[in-house]
Amino acid sequence: MNLLRLLQQRFAPVLADYADDPAPFVAMVRPAQDTRFGDFQANCAMPLAKRHGLNPKELAAKIAEKVHVQDLCREIEIAGPGFINLTLRDDLITTEVNKLLQDDRLGVEAANPPRKIVIDFSSPNVAKPMHVGHLRSSVIGDSLCRTLRFLGHEVTSDNHIGDWGTQFGMIIYGYKNFLDKDAYGRHPVAELARLYRLVNRLSDFIDARSGLPEKRRELETKERELAAAPVPPKNSKDPADKDAEKALKRLRSEIDGLKDEIGSLSKKIERVESNAEELALANAHPAIAKAAREETAKLHAGDATNLALWNEFMPACLAALQGVYDRLGIKFDLTLGESWFNPMLPGVVDELLTNGMAVESDGAICVFIPGFKAPFIIRKADGAYTYATTDLATIRYRVSELKADTILYVVDTRQGDHFELLFETVKKWGIAKVDLRHVNFGTVMGKDRRPYKTRDGDTVGLESLLDEAVIEARAIIDANEAQKSDKGEEALDDAARQEVSEIIGIGGIKYADLHHARESDYVFDWEKMLAKEGDTATYIQYAYARTKGILRRNQIDPQTLLDQGARIVLSHAAERSLALQLLKFPEALDSVCTDYRPNQLTQYVFETANSFSTFYDNCPIKGEADEALRHSRCLLAELTSRVLKQALSLLGIQTVERM
RNA sequence: GCACCUGUAGCUCAAUGGAUAGAGCAUCGGUCUUCGGAACCGAGGGUUGGGGGUUCGACUCCCUCCGGGUGCACCA
Numbered sequence: 001m002n003l004l005r006l007l008q009q010r011f012a013p014v015l016a017d018y019a020d021d022p023a024p025f026v027a028m029v030r031p032a033q034d035t036r037f038g039d040f041q042a043n044c045a046m047p048l049a050k051r052h053g054l055n056p057k058e059l060a061a062k063i064a065e066k067v068h069v070q071d072l073c074r075e076i077e078i079a080g081p082g083f084i085n086l087t088l089r090d091d092l093i094t095t096e097v098n099k100l101l102q103d104d105r106l107g108v109e110a111a112n113p114p115r116k117i118v119i120d121f122s123s124p125n126v127a128k129p130m131h132v133g134h135l136r137s138s139v140i141g142d143s144l145c146r147t148l149r150f151l152g153h154e155v156t157s158d159n160h161i162g163d164w165g166t167q168f169g170m171i172i173y174g175y176k177n178f179l180d181k182d183a184y185g186r187h188p189v190a191e192l193a194r195l196y197r198l199v200n201r202l203s204d205f206i207d208a209r210s211g212l213p214e215k216r217r218e219l220e221t222k223e224r225e226l227a228a229a230p231v232p233p234k235n236s237k238d239p240a241d242k243d244a245e246k247a248l249k250r251l252r253s254e255i256d257g258l259k260d261e262i263g264s265l266s267k268k269i270e271r272v273e274s275n276a277e278e279l280a281l282a283n284a285h286p287a288i289a290k291a292a293r294e295e296t297a298k299l300h301a302g303d304a305t306n307l308a309l310w311n312e313f314m315p316a317c318l319a320a321l322q323g324v325y326d327r328l329g330i331k332f333d334l335t336l337g338e339s340w341f342n343p344m345l346p347g348v349v350d351e352l353l354t355n356g357m358a359v360e361s362d363g364a365i366c367v368f369i370p371g372f373k374a375p376f377i378i379r380k381a382d383g384a385y386t387y388a389t390t391d392l393a394t395i396r397y398r399v400s401e402l403k404a405d406t407i408l409y410v411v412d413t414r415q416g417d418h419f420e421l422l423f424e425t426v427k428k429w430g431i432a433k434v435d436l437r438h439v440n441f442g443t444v445m446g447k448d449r450r451p452y453k454t455r456d457g458d459t460v461g462l463e464s465l466l467d468e469a470v471i472e473a474r475a476i477i478d479a480n481e482a483q484k485s486d487k488g489e490e491a492l493d494d495a496a497r498q499e500v501s502e503i504i505g506i507g508g509i510k511y512a513d514l515h516h517a518r519e520s521d522y523v524f525d526w527e528k529m530l531a532k533e534g535d536t537a538t539y540i541q542y543a544y545a546r547t548k549g550i551l552r553r554n555q556i557d558p559q560t561l562l563d564q565g566a567r568i569v570l571s572h573a574a575e576r577s578l579a580l581q582l583l584k585f586p587e588a589l590d591s592v593c594t595d596y597r598p599n600q601l602t603q604y605v606f607e608t609a610n611s612f613s614t615f616y617d618n619c620p621i622k623g624e625a626d627e628a629l630r631h632s633r634c635l636l637a638e639l640t641s642r643v644l645k646q647a648l649s650l651l652g653i654q655t656v657e658r659m
Numbered sequence: 660g661c662a663c664c665u666g667u668a669g670c671u672c673a674a675u676g677g678a679u680a681g682a683g684c685a686u687c688g689g690u691c692u693u694c695g696g697a698a699c700c701g702a703g704g705g706u707u708g709g710g711g712g713u714u715c716g717a718c719u720c721c722c723u724c725c726g727g728g729u730g731c732a733c734c735a
Contacts, residue, residue, distance in 0.1 A: 028675095033681095034678080041678090047715085080678050166734070166735090362732075362733080366733090374662095374730095374731055374732065375733090377733050381733060386734085413663090413730095414664095414729060414730060416662095416663065418735085489695090515672085516673090520672080522672080531684080533697065533698085534682090534684060539697070542698085553694055595675085603682090607682095616695095616698075617698070621693095622693050623693050623694085
């Protein structure tokens with residue numbers, strides 16, 4: 001039962017008298033923004049009155065009179081310029097919340113008709129360690145996947161891994177030249193990662209060393225330019241002065257950019273120069289970057305040796321990724337990477353050439369989309385295919401083989417241009433009617449407001465991030481256990497504490513990520529993430545543990561109560577608002593899906609935990625003399641427990657009964 | 660230069676065109692002889708970057724200026 005939808009259905013026939021298409025006005029029936037306006041409000045009278053030249057308050061009154069909600073609402077009131085405020089009947093809430101106790105789906109109706117949705121997320125490169133940048137895609141994608149699936153859609157999660165890219169050239173080159181056999185025998189993935197980083201570092205070093213003088217000259221030129229530039233008077237209204245001001249500003253920002261670039265090149269040089277062994281390697285392999293690219297080209301051309309190496313590397317690389325996903329609790333239905341689509345690429349290009357969509361330009365094969373300056377390059381001048389080609393082939397596969405009607409790409413917002421071109425190209429191609437969505441998200445920032453990096457300026461490894469979260473969580477739990485040792489129950493043993501730490505630590509990371517609106521950048525802050533108070537996973541997990549504790553310590557089995565015919569009654573405002581909050585679970589899921597925003601669900605979950613805590617404070621069980629009321633409160637706790645657990649699980653966050 | 664995103668309380672962030680713009684943190688002040696105080700309740704704090712416009716109504720839509728970010732032909 002979705003209360004909001006029910007009310008909207010009641011308004012629909014009445015509003016149909018005032019508009020040919022009542023849908024947008026029906027949608028103006030919504031949860032009340034403030035409890036003093038009741039439980040729901042209808043805002044449709046004002047625009048409709050405007051349209052018909054009527055008095056909005058009178059129209060509101062007329063609508064209120066006509067709409068059949070007497071069985072649902074105890075009060076229907078006109079307020080302000082023409083708001084219709086609705087307050088639900090307590091007996092309705094009571095009936096519905098008791099139904100929820102018997103409902104495995106907690107009131108959430110299955111989507112009808114279900115859609116076939118492919119969600120493309122995480123998408124790391126194999127053989128390169130995952131880093132903090134993969135976290136958002138993984139966490140948001142997984143949550144959307146769980147939520148849409150729970151709503152009854154046919155969801156396929158697909159990890160479009162980078163398993164055919166240039167990193168393999170580096171690894172193969174490293175393998176052929178710098179392999180530590182013992183290390184490879186002991187831990188192949190770690191050794192491959194080391195080789196990747198080494199080759200990357202060496203070629204960066206060589207590039208930096210040759211490129212640095214040019215950059216320095218450029219900087220000098222710009223600085224001279226800046227020194228020579230006339231400074232216009234401040235706050236001048238003269239357009240010429242304004243232009244000069246702008247030019248100065250641009251020059252300054254170019255100089256800053258160059259300085260940053262030079263700094264990072266210097267760092268790359270320093271890194272290798274400070275290590276005699278690596279410096280020797282670099283000098284011995286001056287053409288390493290080119291050589292690595294050649295190894296990639298050979299692999300793509302089907303070179304037997306390189307292909308054999310690729311086949312040798314892949315299983316271990318995939319297993320390593322799987323290890324991270326196991327820890328994050330993320331499952332993929334498919335892992336179809338670049339290599340899998342590789343054989344389809346020539347066909348895609350041929351087809352687009354044949355149908356005239358693609359043309360040759362500067363040696364590259366491109367699709368030009370009107371309104372876009374940049375071309376969509378589907379084959380480079382050197383004959384290699386690009387990720388554009390792969391993405392096209394992938395869409396065709398998903399549409400024709402997986403029968404997808406919706407494809408979601410949970411990918412960094414910086415790739416927006418690419419997806420616009422991709423989607424336009426697909427539209428023009430006309431292979432199928434499919435809803436393509438770039439579910440974009442912002443960058444993870446450090447406290448310095450720059451992209452999150454380690455102190456040395458490296459990207460932060462994902463696994464070390466998880467480790468740190470778990471260690472911090474463990475410290476909190478140990479401190480807490482020490483404090484509450486006299487509470488009567490046995491203390492958690494070491495194994496239990498470790499398990500709880502894993503759940504709290506990783507839950508904290510996921511929640512912090514999910515509770516931000518996805519498209520804004522967000523600041524990664526350990527303290528806030530694992531804080532015990534406030535809008536955090538810990539607070540909610542704690543509320544959940546209390547729902548369990550209440551039943552455990554009062555030695556109550558909810559099923560037994562239900563079998564005995566106990567039911568929820570509302571005797572206190574806190575009970576009413578908690579019950580209503582629990583009934584709003586389906587609404588929360590709907591609002592997640594309208595724009596693929598998991599933060600709508602974190603908000604719901606926080607409000608629910610909050611509502612429960614208020615109830616917990618005001619409505620004791622232990623001291624309550626009335627047995628029926630005692631039982632009712634136990635059932636309310638039980639129901640809260642189930643809703644919290646389900647909602648958290650849709651966020652990919654686990655719960656514990658004791659913490 | 661072009662394009663896209665962004666600017667909300669001291670800080671981190673919310674708010675499908677709706678009422679007096681909300682949370683959390685921080686600050687200050689309350690609550691406990693009862694089920695887990697990792698809690699609850701309350702207060703202060705805002706010209707939603709500036710200025711125009713559309714609208715009965717604007718943080719939200721349009722224009723413009725200012726500030727911040729990102730992306731722009733063969734990386735993904």
